[in-house]
Amino acid sequence: MTEQTxxxxxxxxxxxxxxxRHARGLGEQTVRAYANDLDQLVRFAAGRRVTDARGLGLELLRDWLWEADQRGLARSTIARRSSxxxxxxxxxxETGVLGTDPGARLRAPKGAAHLPRVVSSDQVRTVLDQLGALADTDEPGPLRDLAVVELLYAAAIRVSELVGIDVVDLDRTRLTVRVLGKGSKERVVPFGVPARDALEAWLDRGRPALAARAGxxxxxxxxxxxxxxxIGVxxxxxxxxRALDGLPGAGPNGPHTFRHTAATHLLDGGADLRAVQELLGHASLGTTQIYTHVSSARLREVYRTAHPRA
Structure with a gap:
């Protein structure tokens, strides 16, 4: 086609x-699905101050899919949006509205495994020790990275909740942080002394230095x-x-790994399922119960590899 639109x-x-609808003769249900998905794209792009089709780029399209993933949309929905x-x-x-096709390289996020990835306590310690060694230089980037990972694991929060935290949401005396979860539901979650120490180093030395460097x-x-x-998602x-790179084990290397890991470690340590539900901000106890399945799966794997008659 050479039509200019x-x-x-x-x-x-x-x-x-x-x-x-007319040239390709697609069914009304398919056209409605296209319309719904692309309306969401138009709204998202407008939020990024992009109202011209020529402003569409691969990074914006990827961010659109990431945002949908972080809101918890089904993988099938995200795959349909990508299509x-x-x-x-x-x-x-093809019609000349765009000079190139940014969607040609777009891929929907890969489907998650049936059970979330969980790393061991020793592996978490290894990751945090490595980040701590980098943070000893007092460079603002490593100080921030250590505080980010410490808080993700300590408070078992979502990445979308972490990036929305303001300084005033942090209570370094009570060791709690206020976060805004799904459905704009606010909750206060605890964290431990190691996370507090990392956060204080970031706030006292890292954040001011990075702000000064950025101008x-x-x-x-x-x-x-x-x-x-x-900071963005x-x-x-x-x-x-980067922190999880090289660790043994299959599965995604994203922030939710620490949320899954923290929940599983709490249950392994004897925490009450309803207390973990409240910590994670799950509306349904059934959502939290997946972590009991993770613990059971880990137990079966240990049994299979360690028991002589497994």
Whole structure:
């Protein structure tokens, strides 16, 4: 195709839907699915101040899928969104709305394993010891990274909750932090002395140094990115992926590994299931019960490898 279409994103989406409905003859259910997914993309892009189709890039599309993943949307929904946007950007590049096709390299996040990844207490200690050794240099980046991982594991919070924490949400005396969970539900969760020490080092030495280096800083955010703004979800993913790199075991290397690990370690240590539910901010006890299955799976694996008649 060589047809030139309106470059405004919302208008381009409408033109694509008309093309899908009439030129391609797709069923109304398929067109409605495209419309719903692409409406979400238009809204997300507008939040990033992108209203022109030419502003679409691979990073924005990836961020859109990551945001959906962090809101807990089903993997099938995210896969459908990825398919919808690839169809749209392919059409947009063919009609001249876009010069290139950013969706050609877009992939939906891989489906999670049936059971979440859990690392052992010794492995957690190894990761934190390595981060602590880097933080001993008093460089702001390593000080922040140590505090991030310590808090993720100590408080068993979601990455979306961590990046939203403000300095005033932290109570270093009571060793608690206030977070905003799913459904805008607020809760206060405890953390331990090692996490407090890492947070104090970050707040007293790391954060001011990073803010000075960046030339400015987001005044309220607990954790800052390298440019002084509030740290983003993807930056935390990179921090955790580096920390977990090289550890034995299969599964994702994301921040939720520490949330899963903390919940499993609490249950292994005798914590009450309902107390763990409250700590994690789960609306349903059934959601928390997956961690009892994780513990059972680990027990079976230990039995299989250690018992002479397994």
């Amino acid at each position: 309106d470059g405004r994103l919302a208008a381009a989406v409408e033109s694509f839907l008309e093309h899908a 919808s946007v690839r169809a749209f950007t392919r059409w947009a590049s 400015a800083a987001e005044p309220s955010a607990l954790f800052l990115g390298d440019r002084g703004g509030r 993807r930056s935390v993913y990179r921090i955790v992926a």
